Amino acid sequence: MQAxxxxxxxLAYIACLNAQDWSRLGDFVEADVRHNDRPLGLAxxxxxxxxxxxxxxxxxxEVELLVADGNCVGSxxxxxxxxxxxxxxxxxxxxxxxxxxxxxxxxxxxxIARVWSVIDKSAIEAQLA
Amino acid sequence: MQAxxxxxxxLAYIACLNAQDWSRLGDFVEADVRHNDRPLGLAxxxxxxxxxxxxxxxxxxEVELLVADGNCVGSxxxxxxxxxxxxxxxxxxxxxxxxxxxxxxxxxxxxIARVWSVIDKSAIEAQLA
Numbered sequence: 394m395q396a397x398x399x400x401x402x403x404l405a406y407i408a409c410l411n412a413q414d415w416s417r418l419g420d421f422v423e424a425d426v427r428h429n430d431r432p433l434g435l436a437x438x439x440x441x442x443x444x445x446x447x448x449x450x451x452x453x454x455e456v457e458l459l460v461a462d463g464n465c466v467g468s469x470x471x472x473x474x475x476x477x478x479x480x481x482x483x484x485x486x487x488x489x490x491x492x493x494x495x496x497x498x499x500x501x502x503x504x505i506a507r508v509w510s511v512i513d514k515s516a517i518e519a520q521l522a
Numbered sequence: 523m524q525a526x527x528x529x530x531x532x533l534a535y536i537a538c539l540n541a542q543d544w545s546r547l548g549d550f551v552e553a554d555v556r557h558n559d560r561p562l563g564l565a566x567x568x569x570x571x572x573x574x575x576x577x578x579x580x581x582x583x584e585v586e587l588l589v590a591d592g593n594c595v596g597s598x599x600x601x602x603x604x605x606x607x608x609x610x611x612x613x614x615x616x617x618x619x620x621x622x623x624x625x626x627x628x629x630x631x632x633x634i635a636r637v638w639s640v641i642d643k644s645a646i647e648a649q650l651a
Contacts, residue, residue, distance in 0.1 A: 396554040396591055440549060460590065462591055467589045494640070495624035495625065495639075497587055497624060499587075511622060512642055512644075515610060515611075
C-alpha cells in the first residue's frame with residue numbers, strides 16, 4: 394500500500410475500535426494476528442479489546458502521531474480515562490489517568506498481522522504517586 | 523526527505539550513538555531538541571546519553587523495526603544489557619535484562635527536533651519478579 398492509503402486504513406481501524414464495531418474487526422485484523430508476540434488470533438484480539446472497553450467505560454483511542462511506510466504503521470496513541478480496579482498492576486481504581494501508547498503494526502495482505510505495543514507505565518505511576 | 527533517505531539518516535544517528543561519537547551528535551540532533559516534552563536542548567540530550575552509557579557499560583542500540591515517512595521516524599529498539607543500581611525505579615543492580623523501546627522522532631530541517639519514547643517497563647518488571 395501507498396503510505397497515504399496505509400494511513401487511511403489505520404484511521405478506519407481506529408474508528409472501528411472507537412465504535413466498538415466488533416463485527417467489522419476482521420476487515421482490519423488478520424485471523425492469525427499476534428500481539429506483543431502472543432498468538433491471539435482474531436477472536437483473542439477481539440476478546441482483549443472487548444475486555445478493555447468493559448473495564449474502561451470511557452476508553453477512546455486518539456491518534457496523536459502517525460507514520461506509515463508500505464506495510465508498516467507506527468502510531469502514538471493518547472488516552473485519558475478512568476480504569477476500574479488495577480491497570481498494568483497499578484491500583485488506579487477509577488482515577489483519571491493520562492498516558493500514551495507507542496505502537497507498531499505490520500500489515501500483511503492489507504490487514505494487521507502483528508502488533509508491538511508499549512504503554513507508558515511510568516507516566517501512570519507518576520500520576521498515582 | 524524521502525523515506526529511504528530518512529531511514530539512512532536514522533541508521534547513521536544510531537551508529538553515532540553506538541560509537542559514542544558525541545562530537546557528531548549535532549549533525550543529527552537539533553539545538554533545541556525536546557525529549558518526552560522536556561526541552562533538553564542538544565547539550566542536555568548529550569548529557570542524558572552520556573549518563574546512560576556511563577551507567578550501562580554494555581549499552582547498545584539495536585533497531586528491530588523502522589518506519590519512516592518524510593519528517594517522521596518510528597523505531598522499535600531492542601536492548602539487552604545490565605544497568606547498575608536502579609533503572610526506571612526498579613532494582614536491576616547489574617542483572618541482565620531484555621526489553622524494547624518504541625520511539626518516535628520528528629525531524630526539522632533534516633535533524634531530530636522532537637523525541638517521544640516509551641520503554642517497556644512491564645517487561646523488565648516481569649524479568650525481575
